[in-house]
Amino acid sequence: MFKQFVYDIGTKVYFGPIDKSSLGQEITRYGHKLFFIYQGDFIKQLGIYDLVISAGKEYGFEIVEFTKIQPNPRHSDVQEGIDLCRQEQCDVILVAGGGSAIDSAKAIASGVLIDAPIWDVVLGKYPVENSLPLLTISTVSATGSEMNFGAIISNLETKDKLGLRKPSQRPKATFLNPEYTYSVPQFQTACGSADILCHTLETYFSSDNCMFMLDTFMEGLVRTVIQYAPIAYTQPDNYEARANLMWAAPWAINDFLRYDKENNWTMHPIEHEISAYYDITHGLGLAIIMPRYLRHIIDEKSLKRFRNLGINAFGLSCENDDITLAEKTIEAIEAFCYEQLHLESHLSSLGIDNRYFDEMAAKLASDHGYFTSGYRKLSKQDIVQILNECL
Numbered sequence: 001m002f003k004q005f006v007y008d009i010g011t012k013v014y015f016g017p018i019d020k021s022s023l024g025q026e027i028t029r030y031g032h033k034l035f036f037i038y039q040g041d042f043i044k045q046l047g048i049y050d051l052v053i054s055a056g057k058e059y060g061f062e063i064v065e066f067t068k069i070q071p072n073p074r075h076s077d078v079q080e081g082i083d084l085c086r087q088e089q090c091d092v093i094l095v096a097g098g099g100s101a102i103d104s105a106k107a108i109a110s111g112v113l114i115d116a117p118i119w120d121v122v123l124g125k126y127p128v129e130n131s132l133p134l135l136t137i138s139t140v141s142a143t144g145s146e147m148n149f150g151a152i153i154s155n156l157e158t159k160d161k162l163g164l165r166k167p168s169q170r171p172k173a174t175f176l177n178p179e180y181t182y183s184v185p186q187f188q189t190a191c192g193s194a195d196i197l198c199h200t201l202e203t204y205f206s207s208d209n210c211m212f213m214l215d216t217f218m219e220g221l222v223r224t225v226i227q228y229a230p231i232a233y234t235q236p237d238n239y240e241a242r243a244n245l246m247w248a249a250p251w252a253i254n255d256f257l258r259y260d261k262e263n264n265w266t267m268h269p270i271e272h273e274i275s276a277y278y279d280i281t282h283g284l285g286l287a288i289i290m291p292r293y294l295r296h297i298i299d300e301k302s303l304k305r306f307r308n309l310g311i312n313a314f315g316l317s318c319e320n321d322d323i324t325l326a327e328k329t330i331e332a333i334e335a336f337c338y339e340q341l342h343l344e345s346h347l348s349s350l351g352i353d354n355r356y357f358d359e360m361a362a363k364l365a366s367d368h369g370y371f372t373s374g375y376r377k378l379s380k381q382d383i384v385q386i387l388n389e390c391l
Contacts (some may be wrong), residue, residue, distance in 0.1 A: 002209055005259035011147045012173040015247070018137070020051060024059035026173045030133035031092030033062045035085045037105045039069040039097030039139075046180050048096045048137055064088045066108075069097060072154045072161065072275050072282065073104040075119045082111040082118055085132075094135045098188075099143030099195075099282075102136050106151035106169040109134045122153050122164050131168040137175045138249075140184055141242070142192030142283060144199065146174040147250035154276055159356075160363075161276035174250075178242040186233050190341035191283025193229035193245065197222060197333070198286040199252035202265040205297065205305055205375045214257055215308065222313035224248045226332075230340045266374030267293050270383065273360035278352055287337040288347055291330045292389040297376050298326050347390045357387045 014022055027034055036052055043049050056063045066084055068077045085093070085108055095105035109131040111118040116126045138146040145151070149170035154161045184192070200221045224244050231241035251257075270293070271285040298306065306326035310316040314332045316325055338345045361383035364371045371378040378386075 002211060003260045003262065007256065007259055009147065009170070009254060009256070011171050011254070013147070014173065014175045015177075017177055017179070018048075018051065018175045020055045020058065023051065023175065024055040024061075026135055027055065027061055027092060027094060028059050030135075030172060031090070032060070033088065033090045033092070034064065035066060035081075035088070035090035035093045035108070035132075036063050037066045037069065037081065037093065037095040037097070037101060037108070039067070039101040042183060043096050043139070046139065046183070048139075048180070052094065052096075061092075064090055069101045069104055071100050072279055073100045073107070073152075075107075075122065075153050075155045078104050078107045078111065078153060079118050081105075081108040085112045090132070092133045092135070094137070096137040096139060098138070098140030098192075099145045102138070102143070102145040102171075103151035103153065105134055105136070106131070106145070106149070107153055107164055108132075110164065110166060110169055118153070119155055122155075122162050128164070128166040128168065131166065134169065134171045135173050135175075136171045137177075137180070138246070139180045140188060140192055141181055141245035141249045142188075142195045144196070144250040144253035146171060146176070147254040150253075152272065154279075156276075156279070159276050161272040176246050176250075178239055178246045181232075181242045181246060182237045184236070186236075186342075187281075189229070189232050189236070190337075190343050191281050191287070192249070193225055193232075193283070193341060194287040194290070194337055194343065195283040196245065196249050196252050197225045197336075198267055198283075198290055200225075200257070201290065201294070201309075202267055202375075203252075203257045203261065204309065205294075205302060206261045207301075207375055209260075211260055214260065216312070217251075218257060219309065219312040221248050221252055222309070226314070226336050229336075233341055264373040266371070266376065266378070269364055269371070269374070270360075270386065273363060274347070274352070274387075277356050277360065278350070280350055280352075284343055284350075287341075287343045288345060288390050289386070290337070291334050292386050294330050294333070295327075295389075296382070296386055298323070302326070347387075352391070354384075354388060354391060357384050360387065 303322040310329035365380035
């Protein structure tokens with residue numbers, strides 16, 4: 001028996017070059033004073049800034065700008081955005097940028113309607129019942145934040161990186177122009193692709209009964225990433241590669257794959273601890289964790305999943321026995337991340353040692369000494385072992 005669910009994504013997608021009329025109509029559908037969040041001067045270089053300003057003049061909406069966006073978005077920056085948005089009485093938000101910008105925008109959209117510090121909202125001390133309408137222009141293929149309702153916010157003071165997942169935060173419309181990703185550096189292209197891959201695998205390895213249709217969809221997403229990420233890495237203006245990655249990113253995490261499943265993710269919470277303490281790039285942390293975690297979960301129950309993944313996504317021979325297929329599948333992931341995309345393979349290469357591993361693991365193993373919400377029940381010692389293997 002499969003879990004019952006209702007799927008209603010509610011995000012309108014414009015794929016391809018953005019025309020001013022579509023942008024202007026979507027903004028004025030929801031408000032007339034725009035809080036425009038964007039990340040870096042490259043938004044101006046891409047022509048997005050001029051497009052928004054021109055649309056504002058033609059469609060008659062005011063614009064308030066906010067640019068304080070950093071990777072692993074800080075709660076303090078988000079709070080500044082909330083204060084400005086509230087002060088200016090903006091009624092609709094447009095964000096242009098990658099996952100950090102979009103996550104910041106979601107937290108601002110919710111926080112502006114709540115009279116409380118945003119970190120207390122992230123901690124769940126105050127309920128999120130509504131959010132300002134949010135529109136996005138994505139410029140990086142990675143987190144898929146442009147079509148889901150989750151936001152990840154960091155508090156560097158407490159070394160915490162936590163999620164704020166509220167349905168009202170899901171973007172009303174998103175604009176996806178693959179040409180905007182031509183200028184994404186090789187490192188960010190690689191990290192974003194690792195993020196898409198990990199999103200898919202987090203859901204693929206599920207303890208629930210899995211629909212065959214969704215399994216094949218996920219295997220197709222993995223094939224797409226491993227085929228097109230190396231092309232985008234070496235040929236940044238290859239439209240086919242950029243378009244496939246841009247469309248794969250949101251489908252790996254817009255809940256289409258997950259609504260029939262109960263258990264949550266594991267690799268992401270572990271990485272969030274690492275980047276909360278060391279502020280590293282999220283996708284890089286995932287690339288380092290993925291093979292170590294996957295080796296940790298090889299057992300009789302997961303072998304069928306590894307077999308199907310290895311054969312259907314990585315093209316491995318079905319003549320291999322199950323254990324060999326599992327190991328070869330993980331080796332293929334390592335080759336993809338470390339050889340084709342040239343990402344670092346060890347935390348020690350990033351100047352990270354094991355001094356905080358016990359502390360990180362204790363935060364995760366909060367259910368009587370265990371992390372219980374993922375694919376496998378992990379003890380604190382299990383988590384420390386995985387982290388040590390990442391060194």
